[in-house]
Amino acid sequence: MQTEEIILQRLDAMSLHVAQLVERQRAREELFDELTPIAREALATAITRLDALDKQGHFAFVTELAQVGRRVIEGFTPADVRQLGDAIVGILDVVRALTRPEVLQIATDAAAAMQHADATKPLGAFRALRATRDNDVQKGLGLLIDVLRRIGHGVNAGAEPDHKALETKAKLAELLGPKRARMLPAAAAPKPAAAPKPAMPPPAAPGGVPMRSDGHLADPSGWTRTVGESIARDQNITLDEPRWALIDAARADFATMQASPNIQRLTQVAKVTTKDLYQLFPKAPARTIAKIAGLPKPAGCL
Amino acid sequence: MKRIVILGAGTAGTMMANRLVRVLPAGWQVVLLDRDDTHLYQPGLLFLPFGAYREAELVRPRTQLVDRRVVLRLADIDRVAPEHKHVALKGGETIDYDFLVLATGSRILPEATPGLTGAGWRTTAHDFYTLEGAQALHRALDGFHAGRIVVNVAELPIKCPVAPLEFLFLADAYFTQRGERDRVELVLATPNEGAFTKPVASRLLGGLLAQRKIEVVGDFAVSAVDGARRRLASYDGRDLDYDLLVTVPTHGGAEIITRSGLGDANGWIPTHRETLAVTSAANTFALGDATDLPSSKAGAVAHFQGDVLTPNLLAAIDDRALSAKFDGHTNCFIETGYGKAMLIDFNYNTEPLPGKFPLPGIGPFTLLGESAINHWGKLAFKWLYWNVIVAGKELPLDHQMQLAGKYAA
Numbered sequence: 001m002q003t004e005e006i007i008l009q010r011l012d013a014m015s016l017h018v019a020q021l022v023e024r025q026r027a028r029e030e031l032f033d034e035l036t037p038i039a040r041e042a043l044a045t046a047i048t049r050l051d052a053l054d055k056q057g058h059f060a061f062v063t064e065l066a067q068v069g070r071r072v073i074e075g076f077t078p079a080d081v082r083q084l085g086d087a088i089v090g091i092l093d094v095v096r097a098l099t100r101p102e103v104l105q106i107a108t109d110a111a112a113a114m115q116h117a118d119a120t121k122p123l124g125a126f127r128a129l130r131a132t133r134d135n136d137v138q139k140g141l142g143l144l145i146d147v148l149r150r151i152g153h154g155v156n157a158g159a160e161p162d163h164k165a166l167e168t169k170a171k172l173a174e175l176l177g178p179k180r181a182r183m184l185p186a187a188a189a190p191k192p193a194a195a196p197k198p199a200m201p202p203p204a205a206p207g208g209v210p211m212r213s214d215g216h217l218a219d220p221s222g223w224t225r226t227v228g229e230s231i232a233r234d235q236n237i238t239l240d241e242p243r244w245a246l247i248d249a250a251r252a253d254f255a256t257m258q259a260s261p262n263i264q265r266l267t268q269v270a271k272v273t274t275k276d277l278y279q280l281f282p283k284a285p286a287r288t289i290a291k292i293a294g295l296p297k298p299a300g301c302l
Numbered sequence: 303m304k305r306i307v308i309l310g311a312g313t314a315g316t317m318m319a320n321r322l323v324r325v326l327p328a329g330w331q332v333v334l335l336d337r338d339d340t341h342l343y344q345p346g347l348l349f350l351p352f353g354a355y356r357e358a359e360l361v362r363p364r365t366q367l368v369d370r371r372v373v374l375r376l377a378d379i380d381r382v383a384p385e386h387k388h389v390a391l392k393g394g395e396t397i398d399y400d401f402l403v404l405a406t407g408s409r410i411l412p413e414a415t416p417g418l419t420g421a422g423w424r425t426t427a428h429d430f431y432t433l434e435g436a437q438a439l440h441r442a443l444d445g446f447h448a449g450r451i452v453v454n455v456a457e458l459p460i461k462c463p464v465a466p467l468e469f470l471f472l473a474d475a476y477f478t479q480r481g482e483r484d485r486v487e488l489v490l491a492t493p494n495e496g497a498f499t500k501p502v503a504s505r506l507l508g509g510l511l512a513q514r515k516i517e518v519v520g521d522f523a524v525s526a527v528d529g530a531r532r533r534l535a536s537y538d539g540r541d542l543d544y545d546l547l548v549t550v551p552t553h554g555g556a557e558i559i560t561r562s563g564l565g566d567a568n569g570w571i572p573t574h575r576e577t578l579a580v581t582s583a584a585n586t587f588a589l590g591d592a593t594d595l596p597s598s599k600a601g602a603v604a605h606f607q608g609d610v611l612t613p614n615l616l617a618a619i620d621d622r623a624l625s626a627k628f629d630g631h632t633n634c635f636i637e638t639g640y641g642k643a644m645l646i647d648f649n650y651n652t653e654p655l656p657g658k659f660p661l662p663g664i665g666p667f668t669l670l671g672e673s674a675i676n677h678w679g680k681l682a683f684k685w686l687y688w689n690v691i692v693a694g695k696e697l698p699l700d701h702q703m704q705l706a707g708k709y710a711a
Contacts, residue, residue: 032695047660047661047662054658054662059658059662263458267567275537277537278537282538287521299494300494301463301632301646301654302636
């Protein structure tokens with residue numbers, strides 16, 4: 001009696017656990033059912049939004065940016081980055097100073113002058129002297145000399161002369177020498193991008209029916225028996241009755257399936273054997289028949 | 303009690319049965335028929351020859367895969383009699399139906415190629431579309447250290463059209479890892495023009511074969527195999543020697559379809575390309591590999607067709623017009639070896655294009671390009687197959703192909 005009671009008690013306890021398990025599983029399944037339509041909707045929305053971003057070029061931009069990032073990473077050591085971090089406040093100060101409206105205006109004006117560098121006449125000593133009579137030139141000279149003074153002061157305050165900097169300076173001077181300065185942009189100018197090749201005019205079957213680059217008719221509905229005959233002639237094939245039967249069968253099959261028949265399909269719809277097909281069209285029968293019948297090339301999935 | 307009978311408890315049939323029992327109105331019963339209790343995870347067959355999967359991972363009893371509201375019958379079918387609206391089993395029993403769903407799949411017909419199943423069959427000539435074939439090929443590859451492997455597609459259509467290419471990519475990686483790649487020649491002999499027939503894929507992937515040193519022999523329609531001499535002959539008079547032949551034999555529909563007069567000469571079922579209604583019999587639908595449609599014979603196609611067939615069957619029950627339309631949507635992973643894979647997504651009208659899937663710009667899957675994430679997706683697909691696809695659960699994906707995230711380039 002007692003053991004029976006214990007067993008019953010245990011079974012009772014177990015049945016509760018089983019019920020709980022079933023309940024949990026049911027809840028999980030319900031959640032799955034609930035989430036499926038939500039996921040479908042969320043995914044559809046995400047696809048639409050991301051496609052819009054994609055078509056605007058956001059992803060292409062990020063990919064390119066990643067390339068730039070990679071180049072920066074390759075070009076800089078961690079020590080460089082640390083230095084950059086230390087100097088960041090100074091750099092930002094410079095940026096702030098440079099982006100004051102009057103400074104930007106000067107930069108814009110200078111850039112404008114550079115754009116017309118070709119039209120600028122070289123100045124001899126006398127002309128230069130004469131030019132200093134101009135109020136604007138005087139002001140500019142004053143400013144330049146002030147800038148030069150500050151640079152000089154900075155350089156003198158620096159510890160030892162920096163050979164590398166001097167070299168760079170010399171190189172720059174050389175590069176910016178009046179004669180070379182004019183040669184430079186011409187030499188460095190990138191070759192004009194090759195003009196896009198004019199698209200090959202689509203070849204046309206005799207009769208002026210447009211064709212694809214693979215030699216198949218662009219539009220099956222533009223086909224006539226005359227067109228078929230002329231394509232066959234190009235393939236050195238004379239269309240007799242059994243060959244015409246295959247062409248007609250291929251066209252009829254295309255009308256229902258909207259796909260060009262392969263060899264197996266041709267043997268069925270035209271009730272011939274593969275051997276017959278190769279006898280009538282010795283080279284690539286399915287493709288040749290499609291070509292003559294004005295149908296697209298029979299294709300695999302890739 | 304009204305009844306829908308589904309023939310074939312493979313990917314398409316099992317999925318349809320599990321879906322239908324959930325949505326059918328009261329008073330409807332689903333009977334699922336198959337001859338045995340072994341459901342095979344067919345995508346796994348590709349990996350078996352390279353020892354990447356074991357047989358036990360690839361088979362499960364059909365009885366475990368169906369919802370308990372589905373009546374699963376394991377029996378040999380004699381024939382379908384549309385004129386009596388019943389399916390006759392061997393032994394005389396008949397099962398009446400109101401609607402019939404044909405999910406009888408495809409099978410390989412190696413005997414259709416003269417000589418293929420003669421000398422050397424399953425020693426130097428193998429298929430990997432059956433469990434026995436893939437296992438025999440695994441043993442053959444294990445003992446193969448030098449020579450010429452020819453992968454030959456006998457005739458189109460075939461199941462999983464990218465499988466031959468995947469096999470070659472995996473073989474390249476397999477022999478490279480064994481340090482024997484320079485002693486093994488890899489050749490693809492295909493009745494297509496080449497490995498790629500569509501412009502975008504040819505342009506983007508054309509270089510992949512040369513890079514992997516895979517030779518392609520195009521327009522090769524095999525007419526006979528000389529197993530003793532290890533030589534393939536083509537209809538246009540070319541010969542091709544091999545040391546090991548990996549054949550993708552001619553495919554055809556199920557015998558029962560031909561026996562019942564429902565199929566064409568190769569046993570494919572004439573099916574409406576959009577509604578999936580069978581044109582050779584009334585109150586009958588077909589999906590998966592069994593149809594004569596120009597869509598790929600692949601599990602993903604069966605899945606997307608299921609999304610169309612479910613509402614269309616419900617419409618047929620209510621005597622409404624069949625408004626859901628199949629667009630030929632296919633997507634599939636293409637294993638390229640070295641831990642990478644590609645993904646392609648296309649339909650009747652749109653060729654595979656590059657881009658990201660399913661989220662534009664983000665993916666995580668890359669279309670028409672190699673990535674490790676694609677490969678992980680292919681591996682994770684096994685769980686998805688057993689627990690979601692075959693179980694008939696919904697995926698949050700539209701059955702219609704979407705152009706979002708794809709580039710025309």
